[in-house]
Amino acid sequence: MRRLGVLGSVLLAAVLLVGLCGTAQAVEPIKIGVAGPMSFTQGQGHWNGATLAAMEINAKGGVKVGNVKRPIELIKVDTNEFMSIPDATNAMELAITRHKVDFLVGGFRSEAVLVMQDIAMDNKKIFLGCGAAHPELCTRVTKNYNRYKYWFRITPINSKFLGKVIFIQLGTVAAMMKQAFGLKKLSVAIIAEKAAWNEPIVAAAQAALPKMGMKVAGVWRPSPVAKDVTAELGAIQRSGANIIFTSFSASVGIPFAKQWGELQVPAPVVGINVEAQKDGFWAATGGKGEFTQTLNTYARVKMTEHTIPFFDAYMKNFKEAPNYTAGTYDAVLLLAWAVEKAGTLNSDKVVPVLEKSKTVGTAGLLAFSKDHDVIWGPGYVTSLGTQWQGGKNMAVWPYKWEGITFEGTVPVKFPPWVIKRYKK
Amino acid sequence: MSLVTAHLRRAGVIFRNEVLVLPSRIAVLVFILGLLLLPVFTQDSYILRILILTSIFALLAASWDFLSGFTGQMNFGHALFFGVAAYSTALLNLHLGIPPWGSIPLGALGGVLAGLVVGIPCLRLRGAYLALTTLSFPIILMGVVFAIPDISGGELGISGLARLSESRVGDYYISVLLMLVLSFAMWKVTDSKTGIILHAIREDELACRAAGINTTRYKLMAFCVSGFLAGISGGAYAHVMRLAGPSTLEVAMSFQVIIWAVFGGMVSIYGPVAGVFILFPLMELLRFIPQARMLVFALLVLVTLLYMPEGLIPWIRDKIETVCPRCKARNVASRSNCRVCNAVLD
Structure with missing residues (x-):
């Protein structure tokens, strides 16, 4: 009888244990697929940003869905989209059908993201874009809302607004030149790497500059992988340009900045130089890239109360400054917030919450237009202008633009050789 | 009725005496049956997507073999035909509303036109000169694509095409059947008098x-x-991806086709098909080692070509089968006498 009692206790304990384990197993993680070219810096940014967000959420116990707190589990979706579009589609299909992800964030190359978007929409998975800037991705939401409503763009601002920001920054530098040196009419040299994505930017610059009261000194199109641009810089100097407008995404951004500093071309540089957004730029140019100004997304300035803690945490964990694809951080936090608010993972119920959302992200106030594009403008996400000053990539724009100056932003500095050239 | 029975009996005899006697033919039979019966066992959309794309690229690789392997016209810009047809199909489908069964063959006529455009100026060229000239055509077209974004969609391409069919299984059968039928047709052509002239x-x-x-x-x-x-x-x-973009014209696409075909075995049609069916799914299997994925792929291709210069499939075939020195019929390697003329095999 006593033996039966012991056996009964063991059985009872086993049942309880199984029950407890069952309860523990019932807390399924929320699976978020982080899609990006993981062998490249853009994909690394995607992954790092999302990792940081997941760490923060999980440290707080997870996301509250109904009465249960569920942890975030990230699934790495290596799209390899620079090399192969089919690879990207296969990776998306794998993530959705095999890994059973609940949501997706990331994407970079516009052509690939279009196809990836279709796969996510086929499966009614919310896909928060964090890399591709083409407006068509959001136009699809307007054209066919019921199919594409699961798509939202978090970062970057779309290419039309990116263009607008560059010209605002160019206008700001031009106004400073006029004010500081008493110049009447400025001429601008356009130098853009020979790549397809630059065609509309060059055309827009040629059209916009005369409207902004400036003259086009000439257009130079070096190879994206050029190692020597002294010929172009010499020609720019001879053209008498007062400002150099750059548009570089490839490695040519480094020799350009280095040789511009070495030759001391008397014209400040403003525009896009993706290499100048990276931490390694200073070392790569041997410090000669000082005063290079570029469009940027992140710098250690207080765009919102979350920017500096995010920037510091990112630096601490990954030993580099975040690039714009690290906006997956905001994407994952936004998803967690929306899921808690909707009380479910059901995409159809989370979408209306996201549509009405107005949350403070790391790059500004995150809200969406009717086509699910992140809103750009004063009070929302604005983007940044940064300039290398004394070995640091400092935020220089917005500076008193529409009444906005982020804490930590400094004024643009002109190189001494520019001041020497124009100071009377 | 008796006629049908006679035909069936004859087919049975051919099947028994021509197919079941050679391991390579049994392998092809198993491969075809496997492909056709796969959706009965699984309709996993991921597996089907891989095999749809594999079938499409297998046809592409076989078409390269027809031109470069059999005829010796070394084409380093095969993506041109692929891309031109993808764009033509997309434009026909999107602007004229032609469904896939019409837009694909009509779009392929764009490929024929591209073939003529490349073929005529290349008639006098050979070897490296021909290869480099053909390589330039897709690059030129890529420039044209970016120059006319209103028509070509620029860097984004043309999207929003109709689906190939209403379901993934439908897409699968269309792609697989297209690949099997057209590859078989190519193989028959290369085995005909025309094929001998191309060889010559x-x-x-x-x-x-x-x-x-x-x-x-x-x-x-x-x-x-x-x-x-x-x-x-x-x-x-284009219909499977629902997009025709600049990536269809990339140099990498042209070289990918050559790697598949050379790995599988040129001058055979079935070699490039097998090459794609091995390498494309293999890249998916290697996703568990993302950092070493390309390295493993490159090493595999390198080692294969080092030890099997004629390609994987001809190498395997030569190991398991021998050719009769007298009548040239193929026999299982284990036989000592030819199954056709009874000659002693080496």
């Missing part, structure tokens, strides 16, 4: 011309046939 042009064009063969006509025909078949794969690809 590759080996010695001067001798062919001396024998009264109009090699220009045959070379142009090879360009057009290859362009059409690559075009079919390009059109199918």
